[in-house]
């Protein structure tokens with residue numbers, strides 16, 4: 001791996017969907033741990049601020065899978081969890097407002113809370129549609145730069161997307177480490 005280091009490193013606070021840094025907040029009780037993200041953090045590029053809107057909204061873990069259907073959010077078992085999703089989004093916004101300099105946020109792709117640009121279509125069939133998760137939508141409306149974890153990993157240019165570095169090598173992070181530590185890219 002060959003990363004151009006900016007010196008001195010900025011002490012940049014980076015809010016992140018908690019599941020991306022290995023916290024078991026995912027509906028299944030597991031996480032979406034990203035080795036590339038860990039690596040960048042270990043290099044000192046950012047100080048993470050972890051949050052999970054679904055937990056902040058009062059949902060338990062593990063929980064049934066949810067998808068957005070129109071303006072509401074339903075669990076696969078039919079429970080309407082719209083209120084919890086909107087409450088969680090407001091709580092996430094409250095956390096971010098404690099850090100006035102924060103502009104970029106890294107959010108887990110496809111989540112009905114955190115997804116940016118693309119989400120599942122509400123039929124629990126794996127079909128995707130254009131749209132944002134409930135929290136992502138609120139944060140975008142509040143002018144945050146919401147970066148999808150898909151862009152973060154697949155392009156291997158996290159610094160570019162998050163404004164943490166000026167330039168990265170096109171050489172990807174170590175494949176072996178990514179596969180061994182686990183990563184949403186290869187989930």
Ligand code: SF4
Pocket residue numbers: 017018019020025026027051052053054055108111113114
């Ligand atoms: S709500 Fe966001 S942070 Fe929480 S588990 Fe889902 S994707 Fe991860």
